[in-house]
Amino acid sequence: MSDQTETQQGWLSDEDIETVRSRMPIVYVEAVPVRVDDHGVITHVGLLLRAMPDGTISRSVVSGRVLFRERLRDALIRNIEKDLGSLALPRIPVAPTPAAVIEYFPDSKVSGFTDPRQHAVSLVYVVPVEGICEPSQITLDIAWLTAEEANSPEVRAEMTSGQDRLLRLALAHAGCLP
């Protein structure tokens, strides 16, 4: 999970957010960007390549904090634009219920999902994108893979923090886990 940009423009100093992170669960949204056909079937999954909080450069989905007084839908759109650019044309789901709820902890033994910086509660959505996706400054690459490719041992090995498992949960929700 990455939120370098928003902490710089945010309403909390870098120091303040470090203090809060050591004391409170933080609300996140994550989006699995997908390409769909005209039947709503996922054809490709978008995986970003970037520097992760755990120090690795690895594959992940779109991720970011929900800001104070920000609606979840607005946070989803803002973070998708941050990671995929402003021309991605995301189709935000009608239902606010997430595809999965992920709990990140510094300690990997608690839930299997880890974030060395914080305890985060993340609402995960599968979001079709119809426009042009361009890696932003902090994203090195976006790969569009089939569900089979995204679940291959090779790609799984490029994901840390439980992102590969998050992806399987999201694909299962969409009925297309191989």
Added chain:
Amino acid sequence: MSDQTETQQGWLSDEDIETVRSRMPIVYVEAVPVRVDDHGVITHVGLLLRAMPDGTISRSVVSGRVLFRERLRDALIRNIEKDLGSLALPRIPVAPTPAAVIEYFPDSKVSGFTDPRQHAVSLVYVVPVEGICEPSQITLDIAWLTAEEANSPEVRAEMTSGQDRLLRLALAHAGCLP
């Protein structure tokens, strides 16, 4: 629920389907057509006006049988096109899990959802439509209402068979039940 057109073109004679209907639960899909803004928030709900199986002319959502060897997604698209025309441009949801599961019975006391013809198990989806919707031959009118209007006593009184309750379940799933 209406499927006059498909029984005429179907793979079962009218007589055969009557026989089956008196012996087996029938699989249906229903779609609540909605207009959404660019945040995925429902702005309007589409309600058809048509002759219903119970003999009334009343408001309902898109509805129809799933045919033999037909995928649920194909049945959704076919029935949406049947009721809203081929230019409706439906955005079929990525997840196959329905917003609601409705059980229709001839006897209104069983579930509160009634169909005098049959026992039907219906998978209900909320489907954004982006194109032009035109009432088909068997549909007299399509009204686009806000969630508040669709839940008003006046509009509720125009719905039979439990369609008003189906609509509330679908709006609740989308987080916009008033």
Added chain:
Amino acid sequence: MSDQTETQQGWLSDEDIETVRSRMPIVYVEAVPVRVDDHGVITHVGLLLRAMPDGTISRSVVSGRVLFRERLRDALIRNIEKDLGSLALPRIPVAPTPAAVIEYFPDSKVSGFTDPRQHAVSLVYVVPVEGICEPSQITLDIAWLTAEEANSPEVRAEMTSGQDRLLRLALAHAGCLP
């Protein structure tokens, strides 16, 4: 939403939590306690009567903050025991996906769900309870109502902050919204 007890025993001083609340969305869980029959059908909904953050004494569901490093399931159980006592025997749902996601804001115009203290993101679960429920110190009463009674204008009038709407969303998820 109420968390008087936990702020007293918590890991943040009352002053600290006021500071954070004015800057960050806070993670909540809410539980709609229900009695079910052996078919899983809701027979009664439990509504608490208590002092609410908005200054009213009104009806609400179980509600409380998620603590730092606390699993959502643990937070659900802790808050249910806080409000219903330690003999309630809650059946925590298998799936972590909530029945509804509610966003509370100080400003009632943002989402219709209000909390004068904070911006809260609340994961709402429907939780069957099988044991003895006793109002805790801060709860004045627990009323067990049918879905019809809980949706009556009289009972709705006893709920503030959008709790009546939250209840309708939860009942719809359970398929028993009248």
Added chain:
Amino acid sequence: MSDQTETQQGWLSDEDIETVRSRMPIVYVEAVPVRVDDHGVITHVGLLLRAMPDGTISRSVVSGRVLFRERLRDALIRNIEKDLGSLALPRIPVAPTPAAVIEYFPDSKVSGFTDPRQHAVSLVYVVPVEGICEPSQITLDIAWLTAEEANSPEVRAEMTSGQDRLLRLALAHAGCLP
């Protein structure tokens, strides 16, 4: 999927049901029986061993047809008792929305889920069982496995018709897919 017992006691002759099966999608319910701890976390998954429609003796979940005029909840309980005995004490989920919707076709290329006898639309639920489970006459064995064991290559190899994939979808819904 197995329904030998119910076709014998049913309201359609064996010949009639063969005729219908060749012309209509059939409504099924499937239940993944699980043992849960007091936090609702799945500790074990129950897998039956039995003769399957495809001619194999393999592992599967509880499965059966929905009968004419039967509620889905009643069909779930009846089929669980058929496969696990009358002392299983299933906790039928409060929400009627299934964990997954599976479409079975004779042709394995359509959805990857196969049933040589029919086109079936199956609503899949994850059902905690609290009592004693005993294999019925047509069930040779019930194995209680952890999620990890149930997903191992060895156990996967004992499942046909897409049952291993169904299990992954259900475990993902419950948040415990490894």
